[in-house]
Amino acid sequence: MRLHIAVGPALLVLASLALFFGLFFGLNYPEVLRRRDYLHLPCALTGKSIEPRFHCTTTCDNSCSAAPPGVATCSSLVSLGNALDPRTCLSGGNGTCPQTGTCNNGYRCCQECCSTCQSCTTSCSGKPQTCSTSCSYYTCNCYCCQDVGNDLCTTDCPVYYAVDQIFSYRDPRNSNRTVEARPVVTDFGPDLAGANALIVSTPINSTRTCFVNPSNLQEMRLDLGYTTWKWVVTSIFGILPIALLASYAMYRLSRVVVSRTVQAPSTARVEEEIKLSSQQLAPPPYQES
Numbered sequence: 001m002r003l004h005i006a007v008g009p010a011l012l013v014l015a016s017l018a019l020f021f022g023l024f025f026g027l028n029y030p031e032v033l034r035r036r037d038y039l040h041l042p043c044a045l046t047g048k049s050i051e052p053r054f055h056c057t058t059t060c061d062n063s064c065s066a067a068p069p070g071v072a073t074c075s076s077l078v079s080l081g082n083a084l085d086p087r088t089c090l091s092g093g094n095g096t097c098p099q100t101g102t103c104n105n106g107y108r109c110c111q112e113c114c115s116t117c118q119s120c121t122t123s124c125s126g127k128p129q130t131c132s133t134s135c136s137y138y139t140c141n142c143y144c145c146q147d148v149g150n151d152l153c154t155t156d157c158p159v160y161y162a163v164d165q166i167f168s169y170r171d172p173r174n175s176n177r178t179v180e181a182r183p184v185v186t187d188f189g190p191d192l193a194g195a196n197a198l199i200v201s202t203p204i205n206s207t208r209t210c211f212v213n214p215s216n217l218q219e220m221r222l223d224l225g226y227t228t229w230k231w232v233v234t235s236i237f238g239i240l241p242i243a244l245l246a247s248y249a250m251y252r253l254s255r256v257v258v259s260r261t262v263q264a265p266s267t268a269r270v271e272e273e274i275k276l277s278s279q280q281l282a283p284p285p286y287q288e289s
Contacts, residue, residue, distance in 0.1 A: 013245055020238030027230040034211070035224045039172055043210035043220070045202055046180070047166035050195050054089075054098055055160040056081035060153040064110035067102060067152040074103035074153050081157040098157040105153040113145035161195040162187045165202065167210055167220060181210070181220035 058074040081098030089097040117140035124131040164183040171177040188195040213219035 016238070016241035016245065020234070020242065023234040023238045028234055031226050031230070037214060038211040038221070038224060039214050041169045041172065041210050041212050042207055043167040043169035044205055044207050045165060046168045046204065048199055048202060048204065049164050050199060051162045051164050052086040052159050053162070054081050054084055054086055054157045056098060056155060056157040058103065058105060058153050058155050060105055060151055063152070064108070064146060064148050065152040066148050067104040067150045071102055071104045072099065074105040074155055077103050077155040081155070086159045100155050100157050103153055103155045105151040107147065107149050108151040109144040109147045111144070111146035112142050114139040114142040117141070158190055160189050161192050163195050163198050169210055169212065171217060179217045182218050184222060
């Protein structure tokens, strides 16, 4: 039992440390390195544009209806629609707008039917022996009792917007050379007003500080902030188990200290009683007559 108690927490400590370091070096350490190593350079906005795109999705209801014969598959409509350019579609080119509406989404199980099964256990104890039986119920033998081979769904292709910004800065190793970074893309989804607001608020040739990768000068970021969810994940799944183990260790240590504190006076009292008893039982000293 002592071996089990000692090995259990030790394995838990090792697992927690492995999880923590795995999460830290996988999620957080690259951000730490970027903050340490990236160059802080003045840069200028040299280009900007709003880039529209089709964002096609499929929606299915719970009617379990079959699509009419000859209707295109939903996956083909989505892939073809996402490949088209909204600007060409608006210009009225033939076949340049996505096809939306009814589509065939393939096989679908609309309803699953199951049986109810019983599981019983019997336990016996005592002399004379008495037995009791307890039963529980669970779902079993499930199968699809309503399906459709060509599920009737709809495809829609709204326009989504992203803002592309291009920044330029001097090569820190060659001041006569200008580096143009890869475009910084900010996605606004269907919010065209938000995309326009960013375009208006950032005039051409406006300057700011850019953070540039010294190993690849075309790799640039507008900020080096930490990603909140990554640190939350590391804290919850990495640091929390270690904190719980530390709390458990402190609890066990306090129990030992309290136990020794309580036992100390008792031990001293027993030793005193043994000493008195030995004095009483000792023979009287020898005296010559």
